[in-house]
Amino acid sequence: MPTILVIDDNATNRETYTDILQADGHTVMAAATGEEGLAKLTAAAVDAVLCDLKLPNLDGLATMELAHERFGNVPWILITGFGNEETAVAAIKQGAFNYLTKPVDLGRLKATVESAVRMANANRENKALRRDLGYDEALDRIVGTSAQIKAVKTTIRQVARTDATVLIEGESGTGKELVADAVHALSNRSGRPYLKINMAAIPRDLLESELFGHERGAFTGAVSQKKGKFEAADAGTLFLDEIGEMPLDSQVKLLRVLQDGSFSRIGGNQALNADVRLVCATNRNLKQEVLANRFRMDLYFRLNVVHIQVPPLRERREDIPLLALSFLDRLNRRYQTQKELSEGLLQHLRRMDWPGNVRELENHIEKLYVLTSGKIVGPEIAGVAPARVPAPANHRSEVPATQAPVGPDEAIAALVGLPLDEVERRLLLATLAHFEGNKSKAARQLQIGVKTLYRKLQEYGLPSEEHGDAAEVGAKA
Numbered sequence: 001m002p003t004i005l006v007i008d009d010n011a012t013n014r015e016t017y018t019d020i021l022q023a024d025g026h027t028v029m030a031a032a033t034g035e036e037g038l039a040k041l042t043a044a045a046v047d048a049v050l051c052d053l054k055l056p057n058l059d060g061l062a063t064m065e066l067a068h069e070r071f072g073n074v075p076w077i078l079i080t081g082f083g084n085e086e087t088a089v090a091a092i093k094q095g096a097f098n099y100l101t102k103p104v105d106l107g108r109l110k111a112t113v114e115s116a117v118r119m120a121n122a123n124r125e126n127k128a129l130r131r132d133l134g135y136d137e138a139l140d141r142i143v144g145t146s147a148q149i150k151a152v153k154t155t156i157r158q159v160a161r162t163d164a165t166v167l168i169e170g171e172s173g174t175g176k177e178l179v180a181d182a183v184h185a186l187s188n189r190s191g192r193p194y195l196k197i198n199m200a201a202i203p204r205d206l207l208e209s210e211l212f213g214h215e216r217g218a219f220t221g222a223v224s225q226k227k228g229k230f231e232a233a234d235a236g237t238l239f240l241d242e243i244g245e246m247p248l249d250s251q252v253k254l255l256r257v258l259q260d261g262s263f264s265r266i267g268g269n270q271a272l273n274a275d276v277r278l279v280c281a282t283n284r285n286l287k288q289e290v291l292a293n294r295f296r297m298d299l300y301f302r303l304n305v306v307h308i309q310v311p312p313l314r315e316r317r318e319d320i321p322l323l324a325l326s327f328l329d330r331l332n333r334r335y336q337t338q339k340e341l342s343e344g345l346l347q348h349l350r351r352m353d354w355p356g357n358v359r360e361l362e363n364h365i366e367k368l369y370v371l372t373s374g375k376i377v378g379p380e381i382a383g384v385a386p387a388r389v390p391a392p393a394n395h396r397s398e399v400p401a402t403q404a405p406v407g408p409d410e411a412i413a414a415l416v417g418l419p420l421d422e423v424e425r426r427l428l429l430a431t432l433a434h435f436e437g438n439k440s441k442a443a444r445q446l447q448i449g450v451k452t453l454y455r456k457l458q459e460y461g462l463p464s465e466e467h468g469d470a471a472e473v474g475a476k477a
């Protein structure tokens, strides 16, 4: 049964489209914002998207662009207001499948969705064929031709189709999440849910409920039953990011679940089973964490069935020009420009050490792009130091200068070159971490309302839902 995602901030429209598509035998998921739509695309395989052009925050086009970047070319049907034909045509140039003009003719809507679904099927067959020939979109997204990256891709191909647990290690910004995405995308589970949990971003007292769910009344604030990610990822893949940050008591519980093959929601006694493939990532050296008694050895062995080490960028410098060009390419497409990177600049970039790895290079290219008004981005502008991504404590950077303690001015300077959104995201994370995940205290410190904090967390794809009640209780206590 084809699955259609409807994104529209207008509830009446959403319901009308949903009803009509369901009557045609489609499974329909609905989202009120672009961000929510993207989250749904992460969690399930969608055949086509029906999306209003005008949405609060991320509009329909921006949502499409992000979705295509992250999930490949799912057919996108945009709904535009009357008289907006020009935008609609531009949208098609940018990769939209088709558009419908308001007031939407429901017959035409059905027919357009049908042909989008046919296109999705054709794409899928094509993809399977390409995969048999050794190509894959998810792997193509990992840019690089160095021997190290080729080896990483080979391992992904070899293990993706098994159910083996994969442990991905590598410094911050090396591309661990891209690797995890590819493992899922190339697996037989690719049409099934793919859920992610970041261990570092979830307050420790809520982690268990996030993983295994809870029954109503299980603890103060558990106002309704909630499924955990294990349950929701049934038949699919669960990505446990920053697994090295998992508290020891949660490690015990995770281990028990992996051993027993069953779990129960907090406050429940029914044993539940879920067929979940685990992929974990960390920027720590997990073996050393075991030696330091911060990570359980038995869990380490369970998780480390297949090991993928993503090498730092400075150990595969030949990938730097390729990566730089691909980031520039994306900016050129986004802003419809034709800027170029000079040979001199590429040489300069190759010599740099990139303690923040690919993410740092990506941010740096974006900064150079913005600072260049002409067509050629040359080395003269590259004197601008790259934005320093703060390195994790255990990170084996060879550039000690970035790890020296910094004063407030340097701390601010270190943020130069990052998009404002990213600065805000980091500040939110750091403030939350400072208050041990207590959202009320964090909001008070930031002098914003708790609601605003939740909205922002959601915008940045940070865990926010359902935690509120418990965090509130914590604040009052």
Ligand SMILES: Nc1ncnc2c1ncn2[C@@H]1O[C@H](COP(=O)(O)OP(=O)(O)OP(=O)(O)O)[C@@H](O)[C@H]1O
Binding pocket: 141, 142, 143, 144, 170, 171, 172, 173, 174, 175, 176, 177, 178, 179, 282, 283, 323, 358, 359, 362
């Ligand atoms: N080989 C690559 N090709 C293209 N883009 C890449 C590559 N590696 C990383 N990136 C980009 O760099 C950024 C960081 O990658 P990613 O989030 O996967 O890193 P990470 O190792 O998970 O980092 P962290 O430890 O900080 O979570 C992303 O925007 C990603 O798309």
Ligand SMILES: [Mg+2]
Binding pocket: 176, 177, 241, 281
């Ligand atoms: Mg990551």
